[in-house]
Amino acid sequence: MKGAILVLSGPSGAGKSTIINHASDAIGEYYFSISTTTRKSREGEKDGVDYYFVSHEAFEEGIKAGDFLEYATVHGNYYGTSLKPVNEALEQGKLVIFDIDIQGHRLVRAKMGDFVTSAFITPPTLKELEKRLYARATDDTSIIERRVANAKEEIKALGEFDFVIINDEISKASKEFTTIANAARLKQNGEALEKFIKIWDN
């Protein structure tokens, strides 16, 4: 497989989507991995765009069949990444971008480490994160408090990532993201190397 994987993690409110949108022209063709979930779709969410929405039974059949690269349960709902579209994109030589949490990062790295580059995206301070979450006003206070508490835990896993992007200023963060995405494409993997060595000494 010729493609590469870029895992992005970081607290909700870190600006991951904004950064990807800003950088999308500069990073070339990529496949943004869409998660599968058993939770109900919210207003405005589209199946196959925001998530693949499936039933509890269908998800558990997928687990049994080994269809998931990683999955987890959050508040009684399953969330996971199907292997098939990821492998297809890798076969096509695409960069596959994941927006998953630190547990997901661990699982993807354990299974496909050879292809993985990872970056943790964070606001410059915890206070700034809180400010942004209240400013965007899409969540209840209780949800914001939970997100902030999660962020406090997640930041401890910073050392597991190849890169940390401190999103202080969007143009700077997007530029860093572009560099990291382009480097991720260049990361070598065992299979590609074996092929090269065969051609090389011939």
Added chain:
Amino acid sequence: MKGAILVLSGPSGAGKSTIINHASDAIGEYYFSISTTTRKSREGEKDGVDYYFVSHEAFEEGIKAGDFLEYATVHGNYYGTSLKPVNEALEQGKLVIFDIDIQGHRLVRAKMGDFVTSAFITPPTLKELEKRLYARATDDTSIIERRVANAKEEIKALGEFDFVIINDEISKASKEFTTIANAARLKQNGEALEKFIKIWDN
């Protein structure tokens, strides 16, 4: 320390210097590590530019004093990298570029892995390497044969490097090198992370 290390290895004739020169405007300020050696300087070589030329005794005193980040003996001469200028450049936040062999890469990674990104630069084929070495006509046939034999061995260590640059076309190779060098600067290191986490949750 805020800087980063980029180790370049690859056979003589791979085009390392040409690539660095091509990319030097695009990669920003860097310190190119100059090796220390006990071999006699050749015509045109300058002390402090091509190498630091020192006596056998001075080199061995340096070894005893722990002055070298890495060193090796090649055909009876010592070659090594002094720690001091490397640490100074890292303190100044610079990217330190090494052009060392695969053994040197192993030693630098073992001692300063937290700061290291590495790339192996190679011509597309062994035949092309031979062609280039004969074309540049700076070495005797016996030396070229030794370089080719070395290259055959070195290529086996490809898997130890973060990146492989196949220097088929200089503009493409320089562009890849630029991406890798800029990503190397963004690589996180433990010390910087600790500092960040202190500021973050305050």
